[in-house]
Amino acid sequence: MRYSVSTQDEFDLRDVLTRRGADRYELQARYLNPQLPRMLHAIGFDRVYTHAEGAYLYDDSGRDYLDMLSGFGVFALGRHHPVVRKAVHDALDLGLADLTQFDAPPLAGALAERLLAHVPHLDRVYFGNSGTEAVEAALKYARFATGRKRIVFCDHAFHGLTTGSLSVNGARDFRKGFGPLLPDTAVPFGDLGALERELKRGDVAAFLIEPIQGKGVAVAPPGFLRAAQELLREHKALLIADEVQCGLGRTGDFFAFQHDGVEPDLVATAKALSGGYVPVGATMGRDWIFNKVYSSMDRVLVHDSTFGSNAQAMAAGLATLHVMDAEGVVDNARKMGELLQQRLTDLVDRYELLHEVRGRGLMIGIEFGRPQSWTRRAPWTALQLARKGLFAQTVVHALFHRHGILTQVSGDHVEVIKLIPPLTIGEAEVDRFVAAFIDVMDEAHRGTPLTNSLSRDFGRMLVHQTRNR
DSSP states (O other): OOOOOOSSSSOOHHHHHHHHGGGHHHHHHHHSOTHHHHHHHHHTOOOOEEEEEBTEEEETTOOEEEESSHHHHTOTTOBTOHHHHHHHHHHHHTTOOOOOSSSOOHHHHHHHHHHHTTOTTOOEEEEESSHHHHHHHHHHHHHHHHTOOEEEEETTOOOOSSHHHHTTOOOHHHHTTSOSOOOOEEEOTTOHHHHHHHHTTSOEEEEEEOSBOTTTOOBOOTTHHHHHHHHHHHTTOEEEEEOTTTTTTTTSSSSGGGGGTOOOSEEEEOGGGGTTTSOOEEEEEOHHHHHHHTOSGGGTTSSOOTTTTOHHHHHHHHHHHHHHHHTTHHHHHHHHHHHHHHHHHTTTTTOTTEEEEEEETTEEEEEEOOOSSHHHHHHHHHHHHHOTTHHHHHHHHHHHHHHOEEOEESSTTOOEEEEOOOTTOOHHHHHHHHHHHHHHHHHHHHTOOTTHHHHHHHHHHHHHHHHTO
16 A cells, blocks of 8 residues: 555654554565565564664564664664754754755854864864765765875775775675776785785875774774874875774774774764764864865865755754763773673683674674584584574574564674674663573573574575575
């Protein structure tokens, strides 16, 4: 059934949700991404969520789910934080003359000032609408400011899915079929020698890096970023830090690069800055870079966005930064991250399928690996032959269905689960996750059929894929 405009004078959003909410998967299949509902139905993640608050989601049966995914890091403050919610309402209620396109919006200036206070070596901000836009801006600025065209990035990096960002995306599965892309170059993550070889060619505008990679939760080796910055300065190239996911308190410092004592020339951030309400991306940079790009009045709109700096997004960003400072959110992320990581690390010697726990703050990777004992090695090998990364999927599946905990596998074909919960979680949420994880791992090591239901679900998904090719 198509949505039809109500004949009533007033538009009623609640009425739309009441009438069409139950059709969500049908609507998605018919009008949006047809594979998404097939996948969710196949693995049993097709819940009907009715509301959310803080670190919890609630479905139509009243069951709660601990959200250890936080919308891929968007809900750093949890869902529906009252301060951010009020700020967005205020921006609407004030009836501002927004997006005139011939104005200097004060909320944008105030948010830029507040954001730059956390990175005093940077001077200016460009506001777009997403993380990939923030990266796109950084790529353009670096190329123009240096007069060079090539960007060096890292294997397994994820910087977005628009064409420029895709050109520096280290995941081949995302790039496949969308070429030709820009002539950028990948180097192994943490390989200083490989970076130096590329810089010696003299055509590198910048080195783009996530201080902690989202895919696999790989942390830059100690000293790597500092040494990389020295090389870049020697070769007159720029350092771009992608802090779209790992920034804004996620790692226990305001930005992840601050753990390494470096000063990037450009920084891209987004996700958490939205407060979970209005998409916003920010590209911060040095004054001389912005002055080169916007070098005259003729170039005033040489890089711009129609919806950038809109009042609702700026209000959400200002409120988010206020909450982070007022409620000690970054400090909580560090403390709860240390607690969660330590409690999980203590389990490594207990479970032979559990190989490593790594990360910083509340960005944690749990990596599984081949067991030593023969009785557990055979089932592991069978899963690997079916699809690499399937064991991690079984754990995600069990955590969700048995314990009401939403997590994700950190990339395709990897045996790593990534935890990026709201930065506001407390010890109760840490306890709940650890207890559930122990329960799932105990069963996996007893040799009971942990993988049976998931294997059946993935089998159905593969049948769907085969039929719809």
